[in-house]
Amino acid sequence: MPKEERKMAFSEGMGFDGSSIKGFARIDESDMIARPDPSTFAILPWRPREKAVARMFCDILQPDGSPYEGDPRYILKRNLERLAEKGYTFYVGPELEYFYFRDEKHTEILDEGEYFDLTTLDAASDFRRDTILALESMGIKVEYSHHEVAPSQHEIDLRYTYALTMAVNVMTHRIVVKEVAQRYGYYATFMPKPIFGVNGSGMHTHQSLFRGSRNAFFDPNDLYHLSAVGKSYIAGILKHAREITLVTNQWVNSYKRLVPGYEAALYICWARRNRSTLVRVTMYKPGKEKATRIEFR
Known part of the structure; x- marks a missing residue:
């Protein structure tokens, strides 16, 4: 949305067709509202600075303003509130694994590297560096990164934080990894098992x-x-x-x-x-x- 619409977006939300999102809402309950959460505002580092574009995550509401029960953010918030009532705060730290391929149609790998390999065996060191710099520019703390066990497989781990914040960070991580790979002319995928006979990708979650x-x-x-x-x-x-x-x-x-x-x-x-x-x-x-x-x- 253009910046001129932000006042209405924050007060009323922006309408959209929920039934057009597969698995989200049925055709007879398609009217949905997305209300942005200003605390998730971040400038997208891969867009031109002179024509800056930002992103915010949204809470999904019914037309009457009540939360939509199928919104994952609402489900997480509700459970975090139940935990808070018992005196607990929930922290999460994920390990995010993924592959780089030549393009989105094939599984042609970029390297023959293995766990923690560097230099010539790790063709994507620069990709990971630029991904980390982009994440940090968006306020997301990275713990470390390295080549994973399988050829052309990599991992970028995020510093543990509050669960709702981490949910935002993980979704951002996924987009940033893909955007940076695309800038280099390659394709990144979080598909669990794209290649037979080598390790697959998981998201081990420390809690x-x-x-x-x-x-x-x-x-x-x-x-x-x-x-x-x-x-x-x-x-x-x-x-x-x-x-x-x-x-x-x-x-x-x-x-x-x-x-x-x-x-x-x-x-x-x-x-x-x-x-x-x-x-x-x-x-x-x-x-x-x-x-x-x-x-x-």
């Missing part, structure tokens, strides 16, 4: 609950420094793993990744350190109580 400034997952007296809250949290994920998988693994291709031999989680189980389990508990480092967390793989 923790805090009570104020205290990590609710940490217990100094437990053998594994994991509190009862942390253990119950793991138990909840294991109990509802099948239902959660409907959301986290929503494509047919997702299940081509879930095969033996490629570090993908195949069973409903948890462990410490083991990087093939559904839930991994990271090792405790003395003095790093706030880093106690679980990794949902």
Whole structure:
């Protein structure tokens, strides 16, 4: 929208046809309103500065102004409010894996690199650098990046933050990775298993609950420094793993990744350190109580 429309956008929202978005709304309930959240305002670094374009994420509303129940942002906000009522704050830190290909129609790789490879074995070092610079210019903190296990596979990890903020950051990350690749004349994909016989791409998500400034997952007296809250949290994920998988693994291709031999989680189980389990508990480092967390793989 042009900047002249922002006053109405913030007060009333902008109308759109929800039924034209596959899986969003039925034809008889197509009228929807998108109201931008000004806290998500960021200038797009790949657009010309003299003709700047910004983005904002929107809350989706019914015509009467009530939240649309199918809006993922609303669902997340509602659950974060339920957590807050119990005194908890939810923090998330994802590992985002993806591939670079020559174009969008084929799976021709750019390099034969492996985990942590550099120089000639990592053809995309510049892509990742420019992606990180773009993310940081948009206020998104990057922890680190590296070549992943499979040829032409890469990972850019974001610094953990509040769950709602991270949801915005992850969606932004995905777009920025694709935009930068396109600028170089290549194609980036987050498809779970684009190439048979090599590791697929996942989004391993580190999670923790805090009570104020205290990590609710940490217990100094437990053998594994994991509190009862942390253990119950793991138990909840294991109990509802099948239902959660409907959301986290929503494509047919997702299940081509879930095969033996490629570090993908195949069973409903948890462990410490083991990087093939559904839930991994990271090792405790003395003095790093706030880093106690679980990794949902």
